[in-house]
Amino acid sequence: METVSQTRSNGGMQGVYRHRSRETGTEMTFSVFVPDHAPGATMPVLWYLSGLTCTHANVTEKGEFRAACAEHGIIFIAPDTSPRGEGVPDAEGYDFGQGAGFYVDATQTPWAANFRMRSYIEDELSALIGAEFAAADMARQGITGHSMGGHGALTIALRNPGRFRSVSAFAPIVSPLNCPWGEKALGGYLGPDKNDWRQYDACSLIEDGARLPDLLVDQGEADNFLHEQLKTGLLVLACRKAGIPATIRMQPGYDHSYYFISSFMAEHIGWHAERLKA
Amino acid sequence: METVSQTRSNGGMQGVYRHRSRETGTEMTFSVFVPDHAPGATMPVLWYLSGLTCTHANVTEKGEFRAACAEHGIIFIAPDTSPRGEGVPDAEGYDFGQGAGFYVDATQTPWAANFRMRSYIEDELSALIGAEFAAADMARQGITGHSMGGHGALTIALRNPGRFRSVSAFAPIVSPLNCPWGEKALGGYLGPDKNDWRQYDACSLIEDGARLPDLLVDQGEADNFLHEQLKTGLLVLACRKAGIPATIRMQPGYDHSYYFISSFMAEHIGWHAERLKA
Numbered sequence: 029m030e031t032v033s034q035t036r037s038n039g040g041m042q043g044v045y046r047h048r049s050r051e052t053g054t055e056m057t058f059s060v061f062v063p064d065h066a067p068g069a070t071m072p073v074l075w076y077l078s079g080l081t082c083t084h085a086n087v088t089e090k091g092e093f094r095a096a097c098a099e100h101g102i103i104f105i106a107p108d109t110s111p112r113g114e115g116v117p118d119a120e121g122y123d124f125g126q127g128a129g130f131y132v133d134a135t136q137t138p139w140a141a142n143f144r145m146r147s148y149i150e151d152e153l154s155a156l157i158g159a160e161f162a163a164a165d166m167a168r169q170g171i172t173g174h175s176m177g178g179h180g181a182l183t184i185a186l187r188n189p190g191r192f193r194s195v196s197a198f199a200p201i202v203s204p205l206n207c208p209w210g211e212k213a214l215g216g217y218l219g220p221d222k223n224d225w226r227q228y229d230a231c232s233l234i235e236d237g238a239r240l241p242d243l244l245v246d247q248g249e250a251d252n253f254l255h256e257q258l259k260t261g262l263l264v265l266a267c268r269k270a271g272i273p274a275t276i277r278m279q280p281g282y283d284h285s286y287y288f289i290s291s292f293m294a295e296h297i298g299w300h301a302e303r304l305k306a
Numbered sequence: 307m308e309t310v311s312q313t314r315s316n317g318g319m320q321g322v323y324r325h326r327s328r329e330t331g332t333e334m335t336f337s338v339f340v341p342d343h344a345p346g347a348t349m350p351v352l353w354y355l356s357g358l359t360c361t362h363a364n365v366t367e368k369g370e371f372r373a374a375c376a377e378h379g380i381i382f383i384a385p386d387t388s389p390r391g392e393g394v395p396d397a398e399g400y401d402f403g404q405g406a407g408f409y410v411d412a413t414q415t416p417w418a419a420n421f422r423m424r425s426y427i428e429d430e431l432s433a434l435i436g437a438e439f440a441a442a443d444m445a446r447q448g449i450t451g452h453s454m455g456g457h458g459a460l461t462i463a464l465r466n467p468g469r470f471r472s473v474s475a476f477a478p479i480v481s482p483l484n485c486p487w488g489e490k491a492l493g494g495y496l497g498p499d500k501n502d503w504r505q506y507d508a509c510s511l512i513e514d515g516a517r518l519p520d521l522l523v524d525q526g527e528a529d530n531f532l533h534e535q536l537k538t539g540l541l542v543l544a545c546r547k548a549g550i551p552a553t554i555r556m557q558p559g560y561d562h563s564y565y566f567i568s569s570f571m572a573e574h575i576g577w578h579a580e581r582l583k584a
Contacts, residue, residue, distance in 0.1 A: 036528065037565035089564070092370050095572070250314065286367070287315035294373070 029160050032057065038094035039064050044084065045160075051144040051152045052111035058153065059084040061094055061104040062163055070165035072193075072304035073103045073157065074297065077149070077173030077180040080209075081127045083108050087174075092290035093297060100301035103164050107153055109176065111142040123209050124216055130204070131180030132228050134217035143217055146228075150184060170194035170300040174289055175253070176201055176209070178245075182230035182263075186238035194303035196244040196296045198289045199251055202263035203231040209257050231266040243267065243274040244299050246292045248282030307438050310335065316372035317342050322362065323438075329422040329430045330389035336431065337362040339372055339382040340441055348443035350471075350582035351381045351435065352575065355427070355451030355458040358487075359405045361386050365452075370568035371575060378579035381442050385431055387454065389420040401487050402494055408482070409458030410506050412495035421495055424506075428462060448472035448578040452567055453531070454479055454487070456523075460508035460541075464516035472581035474522040474574045476567050477529055480541035481509040487535050509544040521545065521552040522577050524570045526560030 032044040040063040049056040065071060074097070076087055084106040087093070097104045110116075110129030117138040119125035129145035158166040171192045173181035178200020185195040204210020205225055214225040226232035247260045254260065260276060267274035282288040310322040318341040327334040343349060352375070354365055362384040365371070375382045388407030395416040397403035407423035436444040449470045451459035456478020463473040482488020483503055492503040504510035525538045532538065538554060545552035560566040 035561060035563060035565045036526075036559035036569075038569045042565055090367050092373070092568075094568075095370070248314075281314035283313060285313060287313045287320055290370075290372075291314075291316045 029156060037061070039098040040094060042088065042094065044088070047156060049111070049148060049152060051148040052142050054111040054113050054116060054142060056108055056111070056148070056153075057084055058105065058107040059088045060106075060157070060161060061097055062161065063098040063101050063103070065101065065163055070163055071101045071103050072168035072170065073105060073164050073166060074300050074304070075149070075169065075171040075173075075181070076104060076106045077131065077171070077177030078106065078109050079173070079175030079177050080109070081122050082177075083127075086286065087289070090286040090290060091293055093293050096294040096297035100297060100305070102297060102301060102304065103161065105157060107149060110145060116142050119216075124212050128176065128213060130176060130213040130217060130228070131184065132214065132217050135224070136217060136219050139217050145180075146184070149180070150188065168193060168304045170196075170304050172196040172198070172296055172300070173200070174198040175258070175284065179204060179230060183228055183233060185240060186230060186233040187227060189239065194300040195240050196299060198245075198292065198296070199247050199253070199258055199284055200230070200245060200263070201257060202259055202266075203229050205229045205232060206262060207257045207259060231262050234266040234270045234272065239270065240272055243272060243276075244296060245274065245276040246288075246296070247276065247278055248284060248288045249278050249280045250282055251284040251288070253284055307434060315339070317376040318372060320366065320372065322366070325434060327389070327426060327430060329426040330420050332389040332391050332394060332420060334386055334389065334426070334431075335362055336383065336385040337366045338384075338435070338439060339375055340439065341376040341379050341381070343379065343441055348441055349379045349381050350446035350448065351383060351442050351444060352578050352582070353427070353447065353449040353451075353459070354382060354384045355409065355449070355455030356384065356387050357451070357453030357455050358387070359400045360455075361405075364564065365567070368564040368568060369571055371571050374572040374575035378575060378583070380575060380579060380582065381439065383435060385427060388423060394420050397494075402490050406454065406491060408454055408491045408495065408506070409462065410492065410495050413502070414495060414497050417495050423458075424462070427458070428466065446471060446582045448474075448582050450474040450476070450574055450578070451478070452476040453536070453562065457482060457508060461506050461511060463518060464508060464511040465505060467517065471584075472578040473518050474577060476523075476570065476574070477525050477531070477536055477562055478508070478523060478541070479536055480544075481507050481537055483507045483510060484540060485535045485537060509540050512544040512548045512550065517548065518550055521550060521554075522574060523552065523554040524566075524574070525554065525556055526562060526566045527556050527558045528560055529562040529566070531562055
């Protein structure tokens with residue numbers, strides 16, 4: 029692992045790091061914010077998975093998470109959203125290929141070799157964080173994310189019961205099986221058999237028996253993607269049917285941008301802190 | 307005045323606006339954050355002047371000011387740093403010409419026609435804000451800024467006694483007369499007579515008798531520009547000699563970036579709020 033930069037901010041250190049990934053076969057960049065702490069102390073870890081087109085940089089610059097993480101003593105990890113680079117397959121459009129990994133392990137040519145963001149996040153990067161950041165207490169992890177990254181957070185948490193003490197999302201894609209972004213991405217990465225998609229669909233995972241202890245979701249009512257792509261209502265129904273105590277808040281006037289995310293970031297971090305530090 | 311965008315954020319409205327400026331002869335863009343308020347209510351106004359290369363967008367995206375402004379009920383205004391566009395003179399380098407207006411009224415060819423950022427901020431944009439934003443109480447104004455914008459905030463406040471109830475700065479250029487950025491910019495915009503520069507030099511203005519009621523400055527100790535360009539020590543001495551009760555804080559480990567600015571933004575806004583709402 030190579031240090032790209034370390035910048036003091038909000039009583040902690042905002043780092044950007046790069047490493048050669050075995051899963052994606054590429055260099056991968058991610059950011060980690062570590063609040064100041066006593067020597068030898070450890071802190072819980074909060075994963076933030078980003079949305080379409082984003083790298084680690086968007087939330088790192090615009091997410092407004094550092095003050096709350098420093099206040100609560102939480103390490104904040106922001107990975108990239110896909111492998112990138114000249115040797116990596118790509119497609120026209122912002123919603124498939126580079127910048128749009130959808131947190132799956134692709135099975136289809138030409139994507140299968142590099143597009144392994146599920147294993148990258150669940151296994152490889154988790155192990156790297158545990159090995160390289162002495163302050164990271166990997167027994168206390170939370171996960172959140174935005175849009176495609178909210179989908180990533182929900183599905184990773186649902187597939188790994190007990191691993192995340194706290195789960196939240198900002199404007200998540202709740203059911204790729206039921207929206208154009210999901211049809212395109214899961215079809216492209218996983219092929220036409222929709223049974224293979226269910227492990228990457230939060231609502232299907234819940235329908236198939238996966239559970240979360242609880243859940244916080246914020247969704248802007250003025251979000252352009254709400255009705256065609258995000259379909260928050262499907263998650264409300266799935267949680268209700270499954271008895272998952274989900275707090276799903278519709279926020280009047282808010283859109284899909286970082287102006288929305290940053291507005292509710294401190295509340296999400298507080299919510300994770302309650303569970304991670306209980 | 308034309309609305310470029312209005313986005314709900316942090317319990318308020320983040321707007322971006324454009325207008326044809328009489329002073330600069332160009333279209334000028336600026337941003338205004340207005341916290342939610344009761345119909346007919348008015349709020350104090352805080353100006354934020356940006357540094358070299360910046361537009362309104364840098365602080366608007368990365369400044370982390372909205373939560374604190376919403377909490378205290380303060381309108382936040384972020385202008386551009388110079389006229390821009392094809393018809394506007396420019397120079398090689400990031401520290402002179404477009405993006406580097408230095409908040410002066412230029413007297414030299416070819417700059418004098420457009421580079422009138424002093425009059426633009428002090429007169430034209432102030433009048434526009436007062437006319438267009440019913441919630442803005444122009445009798446209660448504060449001013450702050452970063453680097454070149456810190457220089458702008460200090461010099462505008464010093465030249466306009468009584469107009470700003472609160473003044474602060476992040477890593478300001480405290481004496482353009484005594485640094486390479488200032489030599490280049492003031493020499494270029496104002497010509498070689500350094501007597502003409504003193505009205506645009508915070509330390510000289512104080513030496514020549516201008517006063518502030520008090521002042522808050524934060525300066526990163528790991529700021530690459532500290533020793534050659536910013537020279538905070540000169541402001542410490544000038545304030546001490548003049549009896550200005552300045553709180554000038556050296557912040558260990560912090561650099562010149564928005565990671566530094568955003569770390570102390572909420573404290574600055576709280577400090578302005580105390581004075582603007584007293």
